[in-house]
Amino acid sequence: MLIEENTLFEQSVSGRIGYSLPEADVAVNAELPQKLRRKKMAELPELSEADVVRHFVRLSTYNYNKDAGFYPLGSCTMKYNPKVADSAVQIEGFKNSHPYQPAETVHGNLELMQNFEKYLAELSGMDAVTLQPAAGAHGELTGMMVIRAYHSANGNPRKKVIIPDSAHGTNPASTALCGYSVVEVKSNEEGLLTPEAVAKVLDDDVAAIMITNPNTLGIFEYHIKEIADMVHAKGGLVYMDGANLNALMGVSRPGDFGIDVMHFNLHKTFATPHGGGGPGSGPVGVKKALEPFLPGHSKSIGQVKAFYGNFAVIVRGYAYIREMGPDGLKRATELAVLNATYIKERLSKHYHLPYTRPSLHECVFSDKFQNENDIKTLDIAKRLMDYGMHPPTIYFPLIVHGSIMIEPTETENKAACDEFCDIMIKIAEECKTTPDVVHNAPTKTFRRRLDEAKAVKDPRLTVARTCCECSES
Numbered sequence: 001m002l003i004e005e006n007t008l009f010e011q012s013v014s015g016r017i018g019y020s021l022p023e024a025d026v027a028v029n030a031e032l033p034q035k036l037r038r039k040k041m042a043e044l045p046e047l048s049e050a051d052v053v054r055h056f057v058r059l060s061t062y063n064y065n066k067d068a069g070f071y072p073l074g075s076c077t078m079k080y081n082p083k084v085a086d087s088a089v090q091i092e093g094f095k096n097s098h099p100y101q102p103a104e105t106v107h108g109n110l111e112l113m114q115n116f117e118k119y120l121a122e123l124s125g126m127d128a129v130t131l132q133p134a135a136g137a138h139g140e141l142t143g144m145m146v147i148r149a150y151h152s153a154n155g156n157p158r159k160k161v162i163i164p165d166s167a168h169g170t171n172p173a174s175t176a177l178c179g180y181s182v183v184e185v186k187s188n189e190e191g192l193l194t195p196e197a198v199a200k201v202l203d204d205d206v207a208a209i210m211i212t213n214p215n216t217l218g219i220f221e222y223h224i225k226e227i228a229d230m231v232h233a234k235g236g237l238v239y240m241d242g243a244n245l246n247a248l249m250g251v252s253r254p255g256d257f258g259i260d261v262m263h264f265n266l267h268k269t270f271a272t273p274h275g276g277g278g279p280g281s282g283p284v285g286v287k288k289a290l291e292p293f294l295p296g297h298s299k300s301i302g303q304v305k306a307f308y309g310n311f312a313v314i315v316r317g318y319a320y321i322r323e324m325g326p327d328g329l330k331r332a333t334e335l336a337v338l339n340a341t342y343i344k345e346r347l348s349k350h351y352h353l354p355y356t357r358p359s360l361h362e363c364v365f366s367d368k369f370q371n372e373n374d375i376k377t378l379d380i381a382k383r384l385m386d387y388g389m390h391p392p393t394i395y396f397p398l399i400v401h402g403s404i405m406i407e408p409t410e411t412e413n414k415a416a417c418d419e420f421c422d423i424m425i426k427i428a429e430e431c432k433t434t435p436d437v438v439h440n441a442p443t444k445t446f447r448r449r450l451d452e453a454k455a456v457k458d459p460r461l462t463v464a465r466t467c468c469e470c471s472e473s
């Protein structure tokens with residue numbers, strides 16, 4: 001049974017310690033000037049080692065995680081990550097190397113990074129790659145800075161960047177940070193960006209078009225090559241948000257359909273446990289003409305990250321690619337698409353599917369059918385938790401009202417996809433027969449439904465450790 005967990009400060013017992021050291025036989029702090037010494041003890045919790053270890057182990061069990069079960073967050077790619085990639089990071093030479101070490105002592109690390117750049121370039125059809133950016137959005141910023149530097153070197157940085165309404169939310173933010181104004185274009189009723197819509201806003205002030213592909217509906221932008229040609233004809237560049245490359249890898253290459261700059265999310269496509277708030281990595285690939293502007297090159301935009309980027313994440317990505325091999329990477333893509341398509345087909349009779357075009361690694365439903373019984377997306381997501389499932393991404397993408405965005409990833413087998421579908425279908429049934437149950441969900445989890453507005457405005461960060469309270473909260 002779960003019990004409430006007090007903070008370490010609340011658990012503190014005066015005089016309790018978590019270490020044992022022999023008495024010092026030299027004068028302590030002899031050289032430290034009086035004015036720099038503490039007047040009283042630091043106010044830190046006083047605990048035993050067991051207190052601390054148990055506290056953190058208990059907290060860790062309150063979290064749902066990818067190693068515990070199905071985690072279908074769309075656009076986030078919460079896939080199971082092979083432990084072999086984690087063990088590669090533990091290899092002594094990688095684990096203990098330091099960025100200040102002389103280069104001649106870390107040849108292995110440098111070789112791994114150089115090979116990894118080549119793998120990413122080959123997979124994407126790009127000519128050069130930087131491994132520095134620390135996340136997807138950081139890669140976007142780096143890519144936009146490269147675009148700006150390229151245009152500036154040609155005499156005019158230009159003013160605008162075209163972004164479709166089906167793009168990831170970080171795209172306009174990264175663009176604005178680079179001093180460009182964002183021109184939004186609407187996707188059509190099929191969820192696609194069209195050459196006609198782009199033509200309307202395309203002029204000599206356009207520095208680039210930035211396209212999330214597959215877009216946030218999980219749909220491949222079928223007109224991307226034609227659109228790229230149009231933008232190039234006006235002297236603009238084409239950026240592809242490639243965060244979800246697990247939908248394309250081994251099957252099609254952005255460099256072959258007109259992309260000039262793109263980023264990868266190693267923490268979505270190439271191993272690395274994702275979602276724990278730990279380090280990610282967002283390498284950027286470019287075509288030859290843009291290579292001089294990458295970090296470390298002749299006309300560089302400069303460093304975008306200290307040292308070499310998040311090296312441990314790069315090692316995991318390298319290990320993943322070596323483990324999978326070219327055929328394995330292609331197979332992962334095929335399975336990611338197959339799983340999402342299977343779930344889409346099974347659920348499409350029970351949930352409203354706003355866009356019916358074939359989609360790739362994820363699918364997007366809405367709560368339209370359930371609205372008839374006054375049930376909203378949030379209720380469905382909360383009810384899933386009662387069945388031990390992590391909810392999908394909800395209320396994103398914004399172009400679908402009440403969206404439910406499901407991404408099973410390549411990891412899951414048919415039984416896992418079926419179990420999820422069975423539960424979703426059961427919930428759709430409950431929405432008609434016992435809507436109150438869905439409204440009040442979750443009832444079987446550690447926490448009941450929170451008043452989300454109150455939780456933000458009046459956060460309660462500590463709780464008393466009594467069992468009667470946990471049944472109320």
Ligand SMILES: *Cc1c(COP(=O)(O)O)cnc(C)c1O
Binds near residue numbers: 243
């Ligand atoms: C996740 C994601 C991003 C942002 O990546 P971060 O590493 O979270 O910064 C950008 N675009 C798309 C399409 C994504 O799915």
